[in-house]
Amino acid sequence: MSEDIKLTSFARMAGCAAKLGPAHLDEVLGRLPEEKAPQLLSSIHSGEDAGLYLLQDDLVLVQTVDFFPPIVDDPYTFGQIAAANALSDIYAMNAKPLTAMNLAAFPCGLDKCHLEAILLGGYDKVHEAGAIVIGGHTIEDDEPKYGLAVLGTAKVDEITTLRGALAGDALILTKPIGTGIMTTAHKAGMAGEAIDVVIESMRELNAASASTISSRDVHAMTDVTGFGLARHLYDMMKASGVAAELWAKEVPLFPEVLAMLGLGMAARSSVYESLSEGKVEVDTGGVDELLVQCMFDPQTSGGLLAAVPPEQADEIVAALQAGPALQAAVVGRVYASDLAKVTIKHSKEG
Amino acid sequence: MEPDIDCTGLLCPEPVIRTKSRLEKGPDPFTVLVDNETARDNVTRFAKTMGCEVGVEATGGGWLVSVTPSPAGGTVVQAAPEGEGPSARQTVFLLTGDEIGRGEPELGRTLMKMFLFAAAESDSPPATLILMNSGVRLVTENEETAASVKRLEQAGTEVLVCGTCLDYYGLKEALKAGTVSNIYEIQGKLIGASLLVSL
Structure with missing residues (x-):
């Protein structure tokens, strides 16, 4: 390493907060032709985590891509995250990763050792996942960016998607919320050591949590990323044809998240977009405004959100807490409704 | 009118950083021009947390946020319930331990319990109660003091609990009253206090 580098100083927006908002994306995707092939099992309109392509009999190809500007200063850590x-x-689709390809953008004036460190972080994480890196592509750009296209496979009857959540299901979340707020605070130099646990969480694979959940009767699963918890939950409800209560007080938050939010460290105010569209509503009983904002905080490498049978919820949460997800919690419940929506309540009781 | 701070084209957290450094220079009112909703909300929230009066006005391509620092510098006046004297509004209690004074720990803890009980009974509770270091035990492990603090909260006292301290003692999950806070917010309250009571 030639010198210390503050990688985030090159980034305009942090991590998944850089993701184009759901409303803008829907507008663009709505005008594109819809792919129709007998082998295609997913649709870009359903907000599914990855593309699904039936390769043969019961084997499905699972394909995904994700990249973003730096959210932490250390290049190797950024690569891992x-x-x-x-x-x-x-993992959200209960598939197994096989191969990955790097996507990178890097300023020409910056020492190439930092790019090497970013890629090395990526390699190490891919290897930890039991997959391999088989290529990539790098372009010049003032703002560094990094991510990967990943290919995996799954048995057709083992795949978990946004569809399948049933009325009565318990909603389980495996990682605390607040990476968008905390990385923004980190960028402002205000997060202090509170960023450390956030970094640990972001670089933690969802592999073990996914297998813990999938070994039980999971009905629907997704991972919480750039649109925030409430909006990802809405996508699951819409695909499943049901509605959900989200219990804000039960949602685990990283330390200092509310304090940082009070100091103006929101990564993105996408709250109003989803609220005005009626997709998400806040309970009339009243919920702390800062907590509501957290439900929309864009997550980078967030946890899994799963709809499971209520009678199995405690056992699954216990298994998660005993191993891969110390702070796993039941954060809401699914109920029958003709209209897909998410209602943010203060707590389970109201 | 030209804004004092032009944050056009700037994304978070930059507008807040600029507002913060302006606020640190002095108590004069100023305006901040922002061109995205996130910056508008963040600057507004930050300034309010710092005890300023905030106004937002839509302009052609964005919003002009006017910030008027409170005379004292940082206390959140709105946290105090109506009908209280101005002096009570900016009284800040700072507790940096779970005992009062030096001596026998048992006596120190009893005094603290009595002090918080009396404060909860009082007609003019403080605007803010700040708990640091082992003071965080008063709203976690210690049920009796936590109950008093909870009553203070219900009476309108803003209770700020040091997040770093909770983490250090592993007590975050045990929090029974108050809001997890940080050194910036706490510093703002201390600077803005018209009467600081430190025990």
Whole structure:
């Protein structure tokens, strides 16, 4: 390493906060032709985590891509986080990653050793996942970016998607919320050591949590990323044809998240977009405004969100807490409704 | 009118960083021009947390946020319930331990319990109660003091609990009253206090 580098100083936006908002994306995707092939099992309109292509009999190809500007200053750590984030889509579908390809953008004036460190972080994470890096592509850009395209496979009857959540299901979240707020605070130099646990969480693979959940009767699963918890939950409800209560007080938050939010460290105010569209609503009983904002915080390498039978919820949460996800919690419940929506309540009781 | 700070084209956290450094220079009112909703909300929230009066006005391509620092510099006046004297509004209690004074720990803890009980009974509770270091035990492990603090909160006292301290003692999960806070917010309250009571 030639010198210390503050990688985030080159980034305009942090991590998955750089993702184009759901409303803008829907508008563009709505005008594109819809792919129709007998082998295609997914649709870009459903907000699914990865593309699904039936390769043969019961074997499905699971394909995904994800990349973003730096959210932490250390290049190797950024590489690890970007890779864990890209691999997460594969795990959300209960698939196994096989190969990955690097996507990178790097300023020409910057020492190339930093690019090497970023890529090395990615390699190490991909190897930890039991997959291999088989190529990539790098372009010049003032703002560094890194991510990967990942290919995995799954048995057709083992795949978990946004569809399948049933009325009565418990909603389980495996990682705390707040990476968008905390990385923004980190960029402002205000997060202090509170960023450390956030970094640990972001570079943690969702592999073990996915297998813990999938070994039980999971009905639907996704990972929480750039649109925030409430909006990803809405996508699951819409695909499943049901509605959900999200219990804000039960959602685990990283230390200092609310304090940093109070100091103006929101990564993106996408709250109002989803609220005004009626996709997400806040309970009339009243929920702390800062907590509501957290439900929309864009996550980088966030946890898994799963709809499971209520009678199995405690056992699954216990298994998660005993191993891969110390802070796993039941954060809401699914109920029958003709209209897909998410209602943010203060707590389970209201 | 030209804005004092032009944050056009700037993304978060930059507009907040600029607002913060301007606020640190002095108590004069100023305006911040922002061109995206996130910056508007963040600057507004930050300034309010710092005890400023904030106004937002839509302009052609964005928003002009006007910030008027409170005379004292940082206390959140709105946290105090109506009908209280101005002095009570900016009284800040700072507790940096779970005992009062030096001596026998048992006596120190009893005094603290009595102090918080009396504060909760009082007609003019402080605007803010700040708990640091082992003071965080008062709203976690210690049920009796936590109950008093909870009553203070219900009476309108803003209770700020040091997040770093909770993490250090592994007590975050045990929090029974108050809001997890940080050194910036706490510093703002201390600077803005018209009467600081430190025990």
